[in-house]
Amino acid sequence: MFKKFLLVLMIGSFMVGTAFAGVKEMKEAYLSEDYATCISEARKVIADVNASIEDKAIAQRYIGHSYYRQTDYAKALTELQKVITDYPGEIRACAIAQYYIGHCYERIGKTVEAQEAWIKVCRMQEAHLTYVKVALSKLDKVALGKEEYLKLLDTMIFIIPTTGENAEFLGLLKSEQEKLR
Numbered sequence: 001m002f003k004k005f006l007l008v009l010m011i012g013s014f015m016v017g018t019a020f021a022g023v024k025e026m027k028e029a030y031l032s033e034d035y036a037t038c039i040s041e042a043r044k045v046i047a048d049v050n051a052s053i054e055d056k057a058i059a060q061r062y063i064g065h066s067y068y069r070q071t072d073y074a075k076a077l078t079e080l081q082k083v084i085t086d087y088p089g090e091i092r093a094c095a096i097a098q099y100y101i102g103h104c105y106e107r108i109g110k111t112v113e114a115q116e117a118w119i120k121v122c123r124m125q126e127a128h129l130t131y132v133k134v135a136l137s138k139l140d141k142v143a144l145g146k147e148e149y150l151k152l153l154d155t156m157i158f159i160i161p162t163t164g165e166n167a168e169f170l171g172l173l174k175s176e177q178e179k180l181r
Contacts, residue, residue: 023058023059026042053089057086064079064100068103084097091124095124095127095132098120099117099121099127102117102118105117115138122136122155122156150177150181
């Protein structure tokens with residue numbers, strides 16, 4: 001019985017090790033600005049049947065980021081959109097991808113599409129607050145219109161958890177909301 005347990009444990013460790021190995025190389029390549037290697041390693045993670053869905057979503061996002069960093073915004077848009085379509089359950093990865101989709105559109109001069117992307121980030125539950133703050137700051141509130149902006153603020157106040165970490169930002173949103181009413 002003990003030998004079977006050890007065998008299962010060893011096989012499980014090996015499987016986890018193979019899934020995470022590509023993730024480590026991918027991140028190291030990205031940090032060293034070796035984007036070709038990053039993309040190659042990310043594709044290996046996505047193809048790995050043992051990799052978790054979260055790791056695959058992160059790998060897909062790294063592909064998009066790599067193209068973004070190389071200023072190939074068309075490819076970045078395509079790859080970042082795959083995070084959203086292929087891994088919709090990975091909300092944080094989707095929010096970050098959506099955030100960078102906004103930046104890609106901004107860089108190629110498609111401001112309406114950029115605004116739409118940043119609005120989506122602001123409406124995404126579980127989006128990292130850093131991305132939400134920047135997305136909100138990039139919105140053209142005049143073009144959006146007072147009523148739509150108020151609706152967006154209402155949504156954000158509703159979905160952002162009331163924690164000590166978020167208190168200051170929620171206070172700013174509520175203050176902004178009161179000014180507009």
